[in-house]
Amino acid sequence: MNTRTSVKLRHALIAPDGHVPSSFPGWENATGYVMLSPGMGACLSQILITFEKNGGFCHFDEDEHEHAIYLESGSCTIHRPNEPDVELGPTGFAFIPAETDLRITGTTETRITLFRKIFEPRHDLEFPPAVFGHASEVADEPFMGNERARLQALLPIDPRYDLAINIFTYQPGATLPFVETHIMEHGMLMLDGQGIYRLGDDYYPVEAGDAIWMAPYCPQWFAAIGDEPASYLYYKDIHRLP
Known part of the structure; x- marks a missing residue:
């Protein structure tokens, strides 16, 4: 199997x-x-x-x-x-x-x-x-100036909150601009579409319904593939010193 x-x-x-x-x-x-x-x-x-x-x-x-x-x-x-x-x-x-x-x-x-x-x-x-x-009522913003990769912040950016919940939507062919490596942990759900996710040194095909975990400092990168936009919901921890 x-x-x-x-x-x-x-x-x-x-x-x-x-x-x-x-x-x-x-x-x-x-x-x-x-x-x-x-x-x-x-x-x-x-x-x-x-x-x-x-x-x-x-x-x-x-x-x-x-x-x-x-x-x-x-x-x-x-x-x-x-x-x-x-x-x-x-x-x-x-x-x-x-x-x-x-x-x-x-x-x-x-x-x-x-x-x-x-x-x-x-x-x-x-x-x-x-x-x-x-x-559906939350405005999206270009990520780092890229109109084809847009981010919705569902929770207030406020130091009282020690977590963020966001939705990231990519047009076909759009990518994260670089391989991210950071202290923040991620929990993620693919909502729509499909893509390729780099996690550590591995590359995975991903699609709607997949759950993903990234530990702190796990190198990560994403590219949307196919004919439809790809989007994912993700958690990260913020606003607290390690």
């Missing part, structure tokens, strides 16, 4: 053909597929969440973990104690700060990518507030 999945010391590509479901206490009619986790050496978890036909919910306890949510398809409702419920549709996103009891309900069409990490507080900064929106 063949698969494009590859898990190495400093990076990983998780293709959909190898997804294995998990069930968790406190979840009802909801399934988690853990794409990335500390078990592979990452400092974050990236989880694909789906729901059964008649709907269900997933629950995350009030603890030190913060959560960022992106709705790939369908709709969902975000519930927090003593706060109004928030409804999200396709391309909806949310940031839920640590120390929040969080429940997400969805239906059979609902497909969510969730990033989960331990919040790094600073004594001189307030907790970051929750954020809700839809990527």
